[in-house]
Amino acid sequence: MIDFEKIISSFPILDVKVNDNKLVYFDNAATTQTPTQVTNSIRDYFNKQNSNIHRGVHYLSNISTEDFEQSRKKVKEFIGAEKDEEIVFTKGTTDSINLVATSYQKFLNPGDEILISEMEHHSNIVPWQLCAEKTGAKLKVVSVTKEGEIDMDHLEKLLNEKTKILSITHISNTLGTINPISEITKLARKFDAKVFIDGAQAIAHQKVNVTELDVDFYCFSAHKLYGPTGVGVLYGKEEILEKLPPYQGGGEMIELVTFEKTTYAKLPSKFEAGTPNISGVIALGRAIEFIEEINLDLIFEYEAMLLNHYNEKSTILEYYEPFGTSLNKSAIASFNLKKAHHYDIGVLLDNMGIAVRTGHHCTQPLHKKFNLSGTIRASFGIYNTKSEIDYFFDCLSRAYKMLY
Amino acid sequence: MTSVEKTQNEIVEELSLFTDWIEKYEYLIELGKDEIDFDKRFMKDEFLINGCQSKVWLYAKQNNSKVTFHAYSDAIMTKGIIALLIKVFSNQSPDDIINSKLDFIDKIGLKSHLSATRANGLMSMIKQIKIYAIGFKEKNG
Incomplete structure (x- = not known):
């Protein structure tokens, strides 16, 4: 109860x-409202441990780094991912989609196809349009039935060996429809297409297990999960994230910088350029605890x-x-x-x-x-x-x- | 006092008679349902005001140095507010329109209900009204 x-x-x-x-x-x-467990965590962070993470040798930096990485573990377990390296912190769902729609351009050629559906949020349309414009790939759109469901026959018809990536929402933010992700993923696998799922509307409302769903990418925002705004998550299978080039350059994401060449840090730092929203990420961990306690x-x-x-x-x-x-x-x-x-x-x-x-x-x-x-x-x-x-x-x- | 200010004061007075928001909104709804002088041929994209969640078409004409405004919206509340704006600005000289201060929206207590979010194009409507007035002024020399 x-x-x-x-x-x-x-x-x-x-x-x-x-x-x-x-x-x-x-x-x-x-946006969902934030419980005091989350808002207290943000206040406490600034009152008791504010510092930059992953580089300081001092006390504050160490405890903040520890808490930040704890949040990553919490997210990993929450969505059933296998490794910490598969969890990238972003600014939100939109940012997560843009990351993949940009970095994945390396693997797209003219004539390749990207598949989305008619029920997508603009943030799962526009980044792929930009991606298509840049690479010469074609954007294909799966129909929605009058009941507001993905037309699975049409999806099957559109899938072919040119389909490289399919990006679909888990739950429609307008229609409320819960899409059959496992079924969609199985169809995509026949053609070796990668599957990206926008989980913004699902994450706070039902259990999500990315390993069981067998998706390649999954993303969501903290602020739709009783957490703060400005924080999101991108899950990606390690072997794919490993191959993707960095999205943004800056601090944190490097291994060695010279003016001639820079080598990049390992996952997930490769995709986390600059100082992240540390208090927000820690607060996301608290939001997950809050949700899990309720069940x-x-x-x-x-x-x-x-x-x-x-x-x-x-x-x-x-x-x-x-x-x-x-x-x-x-x-x-x-x-x-x-x-x-x-x-x-x-x-x-x-x-x-x-x-x-x-x-x-x-x-x-x-x-x-x-x-x-x-x-x-x-x-x-x-x-x-x-x-x-x-x-x-x-x-x-x-x-x-x-x-x- | 310019007649723009005078009309504004009259509206403020009229609406101050209402004691709660429901009466005020019912008044706006009634205004929104009234027949208006709007030529539907102007229901085209180039007369559409940006920034409104409801659609608003606005055009202006000049008669003997006075400007008249004609607008239509698909939402009743918006149409009611447009009716107030037209009451204030129609049949005024371009100069009076350009120099007018619009404090009546605040005074009738609609500002808090119709805040400048992207849902509301009230500010865009007023801006467009002033742009028309500036246009007519320049044309008149």
């Missing part, structure tokens, strides 16, 4: 009043219960139009209300204390395909409740009545 009171008490931000209403935070797919399987069950309750409530509203109706969904619900503009609804909900996202959620091509200028998105986290969902639907009806 989840100790709900204990969870809630870790999030002082939930006491914030918005326009005299209690805050209802349903924008967890954009990800229980979180998955709890959020599934929330989504179920939400879906039941939504069917009562005759003007509710869901976007993404897959049966295999994470706790993300995008929708429109008949005739109403998503912006009007969002502004009215905001005045009632409800935080949702409105607009295209950085998936413009997906919205365009279904002829939508935007949607309203409610996305849940571990501190959300059924009664908040009830309040949300009361407010939706009130807002709709104000408009029509």
Whole structure:
């Protein structure tokens, strides 16, 4: 059982009043809130151990380096990776994708193909477009069905010996669909294509095991995992990361520098140029501890219960139009209300204390395909409740009545 | 007092009668539903204002040294706010528009609800209105 009171008490931000209403935070797919375990860790870091890591001989540098590397081990175990060297700290999911989409250019030639899907976030589209422009590779796009699932037949059709890399989201940030990663990976293996998974929406909501999934790359952001902004993770299989050239140059990533030639540091330092977000990485470790203490399987069950309750409530509203109706969904619900503009609804909900996202959620091509200028998105986290969902639907009806 | 300032004061006075945000927003929604003088032929990309989550098309005309503004939006609330802006700026001289200070948005308590995030193109709308006024002024010599 989840100790709900204990969870809630870790999030002082939930006491914030918005326009005299209690805050209802349903924008967890954009960012999750940070528990005091995480914020305390950031404060303590600066008050007790702030220093640069991996080079100092002094006390502060040593304990910070130790904590930083502990976080790496924690991440490794959390996602079921095999080695510390496979965990690269980045600025976030976007940064992780850009790293691979840039470094992997070395292995791409004109005519090669990169495969993505129609449901990708802009950050899993644009870096690959840039990569394709640079290398002459072609970007191929797998269709999404009207239920909001990857069209597996189309995926199979598009895969061929020219496909070098396939980059797909684990869970759609707009539709909420949980994609069949193992199945996709198996198909890609037939053609020896590398598999990159954007795990931003999955990491805090279900157990992820990169070894079982057998993916080549997996990435996510700390701030969608109850951790701080500005920190992310790139997992990559060691043998592949070993072959990739560095993404950025600078301190930390070198072995020996002369003006004639520089040799690079070993993994993962090769991809961690410059002073990293040390307090953020350590805080990410605390966020993982926080999540593990609650238990990800229980979180998955709890959020599934929330989504179920939400879906039941939504069917009562005759003007509710869901976007993404897959049966295999994470706790993300995008929708429109008949005739109403998503912006009007969002502004009215905001005045009632409800935080949702409105607009295209950085998936413009997906919205365009279904002829939508935007949607309203409610996305849940571990501190959300059924009664908040009830309040949300009361407010939706009130807002709709104000408009029509 | 210029007539731009005068109209602003009138709006502030009218809206100060409302005691809570719901009444205020209902008023904006009513304004947003009113028929407006907008020629749909101007619903083209070149008249679209950037930075709005809802779409806003804006064009201007000059009649006897006064500028009139015509705008449309696909969102009702945005259309209501546009109606207020048009009330303030339409039928004014380019100089009055260019030199006007816009403090009424703050005074009617909409600024906190319609903050300058990328969701809101209010600032872009005002900028575009002033750009039109500058254009007409230059054209008039």
